[in-house]
Amino acid sequence: MKKIIRDLNRVFIGSEVPSDYQNPLSNYKVHSVVKPINENEIIEVIKYANEHNLVVVTRGSNTGVAGSQTPFIGNEIIIDLSLMNKVIELDRETMTLTVEPGIHLETVQKYASEHGLMYAPDPASKDSTIGGNVSTNAGGMRAVKYGTTRNSIRGLEVILMDGSKLVLGSKTIKDSSGYDLKDLFIGSEGTLGIITKVMLKVIPKPQYNITTLLAFEDESIATETVIKILSKGYIPTALEFFDKESIHYSEKLLNKPFISNKGTAYLLLTVDGNNQDYVNQEISQIHEIANQAVDKLVLKEQEAVETWVMRDSILLGLYATTKFEMLDEVVPINQVAELIKYTKALGNKHNLKVLNFGHSGDGNVHTIMIRDNYSDEAWPLVRKAFLDDLYTEIYRLGGLISAEHGIGIYKQEHFLIHTPKANVEAMRAIKKALDPKNLLNPGKIF
Numbered sequence: 001m002k003k004i005i006r007d008l009n010r011v012f013i014g015s016e017v018p019s020d021y022q023n024p025l026s027n028y029k030v031h032s033v034v035k036p037i038n039e040n041e042i043i044e045v046i047k048y049a050n051e052h053n054l055v056v057v058t059r060g061s062n063t064g065v066a067g068s069q070t071p072f073i074g075n076e077i078i079i080d081l082s083l084m085n086k087v088i089e090l091d092r093e094t095m096t097l098t099v100e101p102g103i104h105l106e107t108v109q110k111y112a113s114e115h116g117l118m119y120a121p122d123p124a125s126k127d128s129t130i131g132g133n134v135s136t137n138a139g140g141m142r143a144v145k146y147g148t149t150r151n152s153i154r155g156l157e158v159i160l161m162d163g164s165k166l167v168l169g170s171k172t173i174k175d176s177s178g179y180d181l182k183d184l185f186i187g188s189e190g191t192l193g194i195i196t197k198v199m200l201k202v203i204p205k206p207q208y209n210i211t212t213l214l215a216f217e218d219e220s221i222a223t224e225t226v227i228k229i230l231s232k233g234y235i236p237t238a239l240e241f242f243d244k245e246s247i248h249y250s251e252k253l254l255n256k257p258f259i260s261n262k263g264t265a266y267l268l269l270t271v272d273g274n275n276q277d278y279v280n281q282e283i284s285q286i287h288e289i290a291n292q293a294v295d296k297l298v299l300k301e302q303e304a305v306e307t308w309v310m311r312d313s314i315l316l317g318l319y320a321t322t323k324f325e326m327l328d329e330v331v332p333i334n335q336v337a338e339l340i341k342y343t344k345a346l347g348n349k350h351n352l353k354v355l356n357f358g359h360s361g362d363g364n365v366h367t368i369m370i371r372d373n374y375s376d377e378a379w380p381l382v383r384k385a386f387l388d389d390l391y392t393e394i395y396r397l398g399g400l401i402s403a404e405h406g407i408g409i410y411k412q413e414h415f416l417i418h419t420p421k422a423n424v425e426a427m428r429a430i431k432k433a434l435d436p437k438n439l440l441n442p443g444k445i446f
């Protein structure tokens with residue numbers, strides 16, 4: 001390995017491996033960590049791993065929340081792509097931005113913005129990498145209007161476990177040229193190949209946007225308002241739901257009060273466009289639809305930025321103050337109210353504190369199970385009982401287990417219970433075809 005990565009600051013073997021690459025919950029140690037700076041180094045490392053039957057786990061920024069980037073069987077090679085972080089090319093005419101996989105989402109968004117463009121996907125973890133976003137099909141705030149990461153990918157280059165390279169997609173808008181292998185790698189959680197280059201679709205940056213906060217006394221009214229807004233044909237750039245308790249964690253973290261002191265359930269939404277009158281009109285019409293709101297605030301520019309930061313900080317506030325597990329379920333948008341009501345009832349049944357926030361415009365709810373004082377022995381039982389009930393209900397409502405975080409390790413048990421056997425067998429067959437020795441991130445998803 002040291003013959004492949006000749007710079008000793010980029011290869012760590014055995015006891016040299018920095019502790020933040022080890023799994024804190026396991027005694028197994030990883031074999032090595034490499035930080036390649038180009039595709040050739042990746043190919044050589046992969047060939048070495050293949051020859052020596054070593055498991056490979058690819059890592060971006062390690063912000064994944066499903067455990068899919070976590071080494072957990074011991075003796076893995078971790079390929080950390082954080083040094084492959086450059087913009088390769090901006091093609092303004094086709095509006096395609098080609099980047100290396102380790103570039104941070106925030107860098108891409110800033111680069112696009114500086115060129116009058118927008119990269120639409122907007123997960124809250126701005127320090128995550130584009131390679132990680134592709135591999136988890138990350139969603140975020142703007143999925144309601146612009147889709148998830150998948151909808152902004154024009155092409156990928158991928159190295160397979162035998163060292164061969166796939167070139168998938170192109171700068172074209174359409175593609176009906178055989179199986180869509182590009183889509184297969186999006187959301188594959190590093191189990192099928194290593195993404196070494198990504199062609200992103202960028203769009204002209206909308207010139208105007210307005211953010212409004214709607215406060216409601218009741219969660220169901222808030223989520224029903226979402227359906228009314230969408231069914232009237234208004235598609236906000238972002239349409240987020242959160243409850244008073246969730247935003248309380250941001251208030252504590254940021255040490256400042258939320259902008260509204262009315263209501264208990266909130267919708268925060270931004271409308272964008274290139275015609276200011278039209279954007280203003282859309283906000284007025286949304287206010288008319290939200291006739292049961294107890295507070296309707298149109299936010300000034302700085303207030304909007306701060307309120308979005310507050311929304312983005314719910315998760316960080318939770319990390320800072322409590323032990324919890326975040327879920328990532330998605331239901332058809334007309335079932336969100338039902339789902340939220342059910343999570344509360346289930347919390348009471350299992351004696352568990354439950355919060356909800358999420359991307360209500362696309363049906364993706366983040367239910368938070370607050371662990372509180374449950375001991376290490378008691379927690380797995382409470383957790384399992386709650387999840388057994390919850391996932392059964394989610395599938396009954398026509399939903400799915402993961403909207404944007406992936407299955408990883410943490411959701412595997414319930415994914416396998418609720419996914420049709422034939423689907424899982426098809427996934428296993430694909431995995432076997434592309435990685436016959438099962439060396440690439442094994443044990444994740446299924």
Ligand SMILES: Cc1cc2nc3c(=O)[nH]c(=O)nc-3n(C[C@H](O)[C@H](O)[C@H](O)COP(=O)(O)OP(=O)(O)OC[C@H]3O[C@@H](n4cnc5c(N)ncnc54)[C@H](O)[C@@H]3O)c2cc1C
Pocket residue numbers: 057058059060061062063064065068069081101102122123124125127128129130131132133134135136137138139140141188189190191193194195196315316404405441
């Ligand atoms: C505070 C916080 C907020 C978050 N908000 C959101 C949100 O709003 N929306 C959302 O969808 N997610 C969110 N996440 C989850 C997480 O940020 C995303 O899953 C993100 O896409 C992971 O990117 P990463 O670079 O950290 O990847 P990692 O965590 O390092 O890896 C994630 C997966 O991708 C694989 N992978 C990474 N790079 C490559 C590559 N080049 N080739 C092949 N496989 C690769 C890994 O093997 C692993 O399976 C949040 C996380 C945190 C901590």
